[in-house]
Structure formats: structure tokens, C-alpha cells
Amino acid sequence: MKLAGRVSQVKPSLTLAISAKALAMKAEGIDVCSFSAGEPDFDTPAHIKAAAQKALDENKTKYGPEAGEPKLREAIARKLKTSNGLDYKAENVIVTNGGKHSLFNLILALIESGDEVIIPAPYWVSYPEMVTIAGGKPVIVNTDASTGYKITPEQLRKSITSQTKLFVLNSPSNPTGMVYTPDEIQALAEVVVDTDILVVSDEIYEKIIYDGVKQVSIGTFGEEIFARTIISNGFAKGYSMTGWRIGYLAGSKEIIKAASTMQGHSTSNVCTFAQYGAIAALEGSQDCIEEMRQAFAQRREVMLARLNAIPGLSCPKPDGAFYMFPDISKTKLKSLEFCSALLEKEQVAVIPGIAFGADDNIRISYATDMATIEKGMDRLERFVRSC
Numbered sequence: 001m002k003l004a005g006r007v008s009q010v011k012p013s014l015t016l017a018i019s020a021k022a023l024a025m026k027a028e029g030i031d032v033c034s035f036s037a038g039e040p041d042f043d044t045p046a047h048i049k050a051a052a053q054k055a056l057d058e059n060k061t062k063y064g065p066e067a068g069e070p071k072l073r074e075a076i077a078r079k080l081k082t083s084n085g086l087d088y089k090a091e092n093v094i095v096t097n098g099g100k101h102s103l104f105n106l107i108l109a110l111i112e113s114g115d116e117v118i119i120p121a122p123y124w125v126s127y128p129e130m131v132t133i134a135g136g137k138p139v140i141v142n143t144d145a146s147t148g149y150k151i152t153p154e155q156l157r158k159s160i161t162s163q164t165k166l167f168v169l170n171s172p173s174n175p176t177g178m179v180y181t182p183d184e185i186q187a188l189a190e191v192v193v194d195t196d197i198l199v200v201s202d203e204i205y206e207k208i209i210y211d212g213v214k215q216v217s218i219g220t221f222g223e224e225i226f227a228r229t230i231i232s233n234g235f236a237k238g239y240s241m242t243g244w245r246i247g248y249l250a251g252s253k254e255i256i257k258a259a260s261t262m263q264g265h266s267t268s269n270v271c272t273f274a275q276y277g278a279i280a281a282l283e284g285s286q287d288c289i290e291e292m293r294q295a296f297a298q299r300r301e302v303m304l305a306r307l308n309a310i311p312g313l314s315c316p317k318p319d320g321a322f323y324m325f326p327d328i329s330k331t332k333l334k335s336l337e338f339c340s341a342l343l344e345k346e347q348v349a350v351i352p353g354i355a356f357g358a359d360d361n362i363r364i365s366y367a368t369d370m371a372t373i374e375k376g377m378d379r380l381e382r383f384v385r386s387c
């Protein structure tokens, strides 16, 4: 048997693989501290579950429109207008099987052989792989702690060629947790509008920000950039709905139609009754988000203090998301080696930075309870001291 060539060009998702390994070790009775998956440890809020249960009882169990339940598309368009200042209508929105799938549909609809996609590193693990699957070329632009792991307008300008089709912007960022300021976003928008390229803004962590920092969407800086922007978002992180697999894409009618065609031939619609939970999430009280955000904020303080007290590690304070991204280079270990040894010796699961294009770092999720954080940091400290 010969597999398709694209399989050998794509690496399996390390975030999913390590999370699965940690879960399997737990199932064997091993006392693992897992900081691997970016997954809130809270239950989905009760009113969201009740709405999906009601939809199930009402037999909303059939195929639906491929682009999503009309009521949900309308609710998303309303949210984008009122909360984000983005003037979309329901026809500009497609509901997808998670945020990841929204990006996959978009990249399949836009990218073909010869197209370049600019991806600042550290990047979320799946961006370059999706571009490769579509036959395009990921153009990785390295950033470091000196610019807060943010791409500068000069870097963006220099990376654009006649082949560039798309720029991937992710703020708050997975894996670094950094958030671009409004001025920084505006400066990037000015570079984009001088060219023919499009920008996809992955805003999945928009609700998880700290210390009064403001998240703004690149699409809000004028009509020209709005026309070149596609928004990717979802319900997983803000509403603790990771397993529900509901995300969305918003953009021009032409792009949304193309993404719907891709979806129509792959997954059809998103689980019908689950979409009613998503409607309740948007239309119900938003207090649940704030409760979770406050818990993440406390954990962020504790984990950051613990990490920076470990000789040999250094970690900038993230403004958003729920990840720490410390530099481990002083241990002289590469990230995979570091993470394998940490899991084996101390039963602590974290993600090697190499998955995100940064081999001198590791990613630690603090979307977990405080007791696990304290125990895990004790173990991490013992491990680093022994290196």
C-alpha cells in the first residue's frame, strides 16, 4: 500500500498526542500532572447544556444547512457587530466543526500550489500543516522575546512576495499568550492594505485577557482592511465547550460560500442540537466567561511566580490565553528531550516548543486546577534543578 505523498509531509498534532498520552497514563493509575492541552477544566455552563438538551428533546437531530443553523449565524453576526465592531450579516458567517475546522475550510478554499502563507513563529501547531495539506507554502517568520513574540510591520512587509496570499494573525496567541496592542495591529493592517494579500485573524482567545488589556480585531481599522480580513473564532475556549466542536468563520460572501462548499463535501453541517447550545452561549448571560477568566488570572499569577523562581527558566508575563511559554535554553536540552524526560522522571506533561516552531521553549497550560499547578511546579523545579 502506498499512502498519498501529503501524509509524509505533515506531522501528527503534538498537542493532541501528548494530551492523549497523559490521559492514558492517568487511566493506568499514574499520578500525572498534565499541562498539555489548551482545554479549560470547567464544565460547560449549565444554561448552554440545557439549551442543547432541549434541542435534542425537540428532535433537532436531522441534517441542517451546511453553513449552519440560520439562528446561530444571525447570533454570531450580531455578536461580531456589537462586541467586535465588525459589520457582518448572517450570510457572511459559516458555522464549522470547531475553530480548527474553520481555518481548514478557509485554507482549502483559498490556498493552492505556489501560494505562500505568512505565519509568525511561535505559531499554533496546525497552521503550517494545514497550508502544506492544501499544497501551499508556509512562510515562517521568527519572532522572539525581544518583540514580545510579535511580528513587526517591517518583518511582515519583507516577507510579502508576489506569491503571498494570506497572513495568519493570532492574538491573544497560542502558544505565547501575548496580545498585540491596538497600535501594533493597526500598523500591521497598514502593511496589508498596501498589498493584495488577505489576513485571517484567529480570535479564539479573545475573551481570555488580563490586567485590562484590550483585544481588537484587525478588521476594525477601516473598510479596506475589513474587506481583506477573515475572522476565525469558536466557542471552545471562552465557554469551555472544547468537545462540542463549534467554531465559525466570518468574511466576504464569496469566501464564506467557498468555505461552505468545502464543508458541504467533507463534514456537512455541524451537529444540529449542539448549535442550539452555541446560540444560548451567545444570547445568555456572559458571567460564566468572567468567572473562568478570573480563575485563569489567579492561576497565571501563581504559575508565573513559580516558573520565574526556578533557576534556569525565564518566562515573560502573558497578557492573554492560558499558556506560559518559558525559555528552557539554559538547561541545554532541546524541547522534545526536555518534555520526554520531564514526563518520564516527574510525570509532568507539557508541550515541546518545537511543535510551535520554537525549540528553546516549552508550553505549559494553566487551564487546570491550582492543586495540580502547585504539585506540577514542585516537580518541574526538581527536574530543572537536576538538569
Ligand code: GLU
Pocket (backbone or CB within 6 Å): 013, 015, 016, 036, 037, 038, 039, 100, 125, 126, 174
Ligand atoms: N488548541 C488546543 C491546544 O493548542 C487544543 C489542541 C489542538 O487542537 O491542537 O492545545
